[in-house]
Amino acid sequence: MITKIAQESDISNNNYCGTGPGIFQTLDKEQVQLVHTSRFEVDFKAGETIIKQGSALTHVIYLVNGKAKVLLEDSSNQDILLQILQQPDVIIGPGFNKDFRHYCSVVAIEDTKACFVDVNIFKNFVETNSQFALDLIVLLNSGYIKLYDKLKSLTNKHMNGRLADTLLYLSDDIYKNLEFETTLSRLDIANMSSMTKESVIRTLKNFKEDGIIDTQGDSFRILKKDVLLDISKKG
Amino acid sequence: MITKIAQESDISNNNYCGTGPGIFQTLDKEQVQLVHTSRFEVDFKAGETIIKQGSALTHVIYLVNGKAKVLLEDSSNQDILLQILQQPDVIIGPGFNKDFRHYCSVVAIEDTKACFVDVNIFKNFVETNSQFALDLIVLLNSGYIKLYDKLKSLTNKHMNGRLADTLLYLSDDIYKNLEFETTLSRLDIANMSSMTKESVIRTLKNFKEDGIIDTQGDSFRILKKDVLLDISKKG
DNA sequence: ATTTCATAATGACATATATCAATATATTTT
DNA sequence: AAAATATATTGATATATGTCATTATGAAAT
Numbered sequence: 001m002i003t004k005i006a007q008e009s010d011i012s013n014n015n016y017c018g019t020g021p022g023i024f025q026t027l028d029k030e031q032v033q034l035v036h037t038s039r040f041e042v043d044f045k046a047g048e049t050i051i052k053q054g055s056a057l058t059h060v061i062y063l064v065n066g067k068a069k070v071l072l073e074d075s076s077n078q079d080i081l082l083q084i085l086q087q088p089d090v091i092i093g094p095g096f097n098k099d100f101r102h103y104c105s106v107v108a109i110e111d112t113k114a115c116f117v118d119v120n121i122f123k124n125f126v127e128t129n130s131q132f133a134l135d136l137i138v139l140l141n142s143g144y145i146k147l148y149d150k151l152k153s154l155t156n157k158h159m160n161g162r163l164a165d166t167l168l169y170l171s172d173d174i175y176k177n178l179e180f181e182t183t184l185s186r187l188d189i190a191n192m193s194s195m196t197k198e199s200v201i202r203t204l205k206n207f208k209e210d211g212i213i214d215t216q217g218d219s220f221r222i223l224k225k226d227v228l229l230d231i232s233k234k235g
Numbered sequence: 236m237i238t239k240i241a242q243e244s245d246i247s248n249n250n251y252c253g254t255g256p257g258i259f260q261t262l263d264k265e266q267v268q269l270v271h272t273s274r275f276e277v278d279f280k281a282g283e284t285i286i287k288q289g290s291a292l293t294h295v296i297y298l299v300n301g302k303a304k305v306l307l308e309d310s311s312n313q314d315i316l317l318q319i320l321q322q323p324d325v326i327i328g329p330g331f332n333k334d335f336r337h338y339c340s341v342v343a344i345e346d347t348k349a350c351f352v353d354v355n356i357f358k359n360f361v362e363t364n365s366q367f368a369l370d371l372i373v374l375l376n377s378g379y380i381k382l383y384d385k386l387k388s389l390t391n392k393h394m395n396g397r398l399a400d401t402l403l404y405l406s407d408d409i410y411k412n413l414e415f416e417t418t419l420s421r422l423d424i425a426n427m428s429s430m431t432k433e434s435v436i437r438t439l440k441n442f443k444e445d446g447i448i449d450t451q452g453d454s455f456r457i458l459k460k461d462v463l464l465d466i467s468k469k470g
Numbered sequence: 471a472t473t474t475c476a477t478a479a480t481g482a483c484a485t486a487t488a489t490c491a492a493t494a495t496a497t498t499t500t
Numbered sequence: 501a502a503a504a505t506a507t508a509t510t511g512a513t514a515t516a517t518g519t520c521a522t523t524a525t526g527a528a529a530t
Binding site for chain 2: 506507508509510
């Protein structure tokens, strides 16, 4: 049985440099077959590293299930948590066709099944399928726009605004619910928001006292999304 | 007479999402001719806006001479100055083939001549020339890597480190000299370094007192690059 | 059940950085 | 040359945020 690579409904706005699987839609039968014969799956436990920054980019990876965090590691400083990946996100990475190195690490935050496709096969699709190339460019561009937003959030906003952005991102884009339970630690949330874990805890407490959110351990509930949006806007 | 679009030696590492002109190298004669018949040049005075964020992306633009700053504008907050563009940089922008809007503004910081190429012609090259498409992807990826570095600099480093990064960028990548005179204001430098202009002035003064740099108005001279690199590293 | 360990929470304090107001210096306009 | 305007500089002060030490809580291991 051939597993579907992606469905119409799977198209994701979320991507690590790379892309959601819309990219696979334009492949012809033969190309799809090529992916299926060469690909292999790997199971990762929560906490395990799927991609290590600096390592060779040999495969394009897409997530079958589970969730992973994308980290910009920075030797002496704290990591920057760029985004959360989940099915149907595809991981391409900016080293693609450049120096074939990884510029981020990707670490499972839940038990995660990932599917590996030889990067040369992927490259071949770009060369032989112009719609595939255009789609890839669009998805790279989408990632750019998101990075711009991240840059704006992290450099122009104060802690309240940055944490609001993180909470809204988790609620809107990742868990798709006003109420969610996360496997992210307070440190992860801090690294997403460019704060210390202590500041995350304090700011969450403030939000809680103001009735904007409710938290209990790893459970979050957004009570006043409008206020959160307002905090995000005001910075 | 047909002006050369780009020379071998012109290949730039600097790009606004888009790319240096290495991208034009793989065009065949016919394609080059197509660019030349459709393109037009515009002269901008220092301070004039070449591209306004939010406007329609109708042309790919490359700089013939002069310099321009790329700004991420953010209604209420201060602008983020992402990078400086100069010949032979090409401006494509992440709205390309997506929503055809501009996500940054580009403003001349010197008198600047820019050349406009219809974006549909550019798109056609991506569709009909797979090497062109691959080159574009590589250049988009290069931009990604630079944005990652920018993100690391702005979010993980303190003022000293951020300003050191800005000074090294201007010296190494833009003016290509330890001594340079810039048309950037202190506010521009502040927007590049995510600081206030007052903090820029104070930090420059400190650097000067420590004999790391010398400044006189718009003239800068880096006296101890090793120390500046060290400050950049330490954050 | 008890110990061990990781994570979370709190408080006191230090520090980086912004803000505001005032003045100085250029640069342009009249 | 004088006035007007933009930019640069400085100082005093406020504020946001990080650091460090301590305790609490919960999960995993024995």
